[in-house]
Amino acid sequence: MEGMPELPEVEALAEFLRERAAGRTVDRVDVSAISALKTYDPPVSALSGLPVRGAARHGKFLDIEVGELHLVIHLARAGWLHYRESLGTTPLKPGKGPIALRVRLDDGSGFDLTEAGTQKKLAAYLVREPGSVPGVAKLGPDALAADAETFAARIRSRRGQLKGVLTDQSVLAGVGNAYSDEILHAAKLSPFAITDKLPDEAMARLYEATHAVLRDAVGRSVGQKAATLKSEKRSGLAVHARTGLPCPVCGDTVREVSFHDSSLQYCPTCQTGGKPLADRRLSRLVR
Numbered sequence: 001m002e003g004m005p006e007l008p009e010v011e012a013l014a015e016f017l018r019e020r021a022a023g024r025t026v027d028r029v030d031v032s033a034i035s036a037l038k039t040y041d042p043p044v045s046a047l048s049g050l051p052v053r054g055a056a057r058h059g060k061f062l063d064i065e066v067g068e069l070h071l072v073i074h075l076a077r078a079g080w081l082h083y084r085e086s087l088g089t090t091p092l093k094p095g096k097g098p099i100a101l102r103v104r105l106d107d108g109s110g111f112d113l114t115e116a117g118t119q120k121k122l123a124a125y126l127v128r129e130p131g132s133v134p135g136v137a138k139l140g141p142d143a144l145a146a147d148a149e150t151f152a153a154r155i156r157s158r159r160g161q162l163k164g165v166l167t168d169q170s171v172l173a174g175v176g177n178a179y180s181d182e183i184l185h186a187a188k189l190s191p192f193a194i195t196d197k198l199p200d201e202a203m204a205r206l207y208e209a210t211h212a213v214l215r216d217a218v219g220r221s222v223g224q225k226a227a228t229l230k231s232e233k234r235s236g237l238a239v240h241a242r243t244g245l246p247c248p249v250c251g252d253t254v255r256e257v258s259f260h261d262s263s264l265q266y267c268p269t270c271q272t273g274g275k276p277l278a279d280r281r282l283s284r285l286v287r
């Protein structure tokens with residue numbers, strides 16, 4: 001299970017594109033998976049001949065700035081960006097294989113947006129303003145940019161279990177399933193703690209942990225090639241995707257709670273007073 005790229009990985013992809021693609025001109029864009037392209041005006045052919053100006057991140061969305069346009073990408077769970085020094089000249093076969101969209105640059109390099117598996121969730125939008133992408137318009141403040149006061153106010157604005165609220169992109173943008181497990185472990189808080197009952201001292205710990213975990217992951221991710229980012233993410237995890245392994249802090253066994261299409265991991269000693277969480281409480285977590 002790889003999981004969806006979150007704030008640190010998307011930040012690293014944006015940095016990578018700023019270094020490698022900015023200053024180049026788009027030669028052409030080919031769309032192989034029609035369903036991945038969510039917009040039709042302007043058409044992708046409008047990108048041909050325009051310069052790549054940079055790349056940015058909005059929550060977990062990657063924003064490639066081309067001329068006055070924005071190619072905004074949500075990689076979803078199985079999506080990824082593969083940069084190649086040389087793309088070759090073989091045309092894409094529409095509807096075949098994992099490549100959804102290919103951007104060819106004027107020096108023969110470029111990148112493929114790919115999606116493994118059968119669940120096709122990768123989404124690309126060509127827009128004049130990033131805010132016209134519905135998912136971007138709904139984003140709350142960035143999890144790393146919010147100050148302590150904003151952070152606490154946003155978390156308390158939504159009554160619910162910490163795990164669900166922390167991963168709600170309209171509350172705070174950028175944190176997903178993997179890093180929320182890591183943040184809650186670092187903060188020594190239960191994933192099921194209720195947000196509006198959280199004491200100030202616990203909220204302060206949550207804020208500190210969010211910054212520490214995300215900053216550390218950004219630090220490890222930026223500078224990595226796109227190809228090695230996923231393994232870099234896995235290597236830095238304390239509890240996420242480590243069910244049955246010892247907690248690196250206390251040695252207790254990392255436990256898991258499963259949902260129908262996801263799971264969370266936590267350490268009972270560090271986070272829940274040594275008590276395993278009951279699965280039946282979970283239905284309230286998934287909304």
Ligand SMILES: [Zn+2]
Pocket residue numbers: 247248249250251252267268269270271
């Ligand atoms: Zn522990």
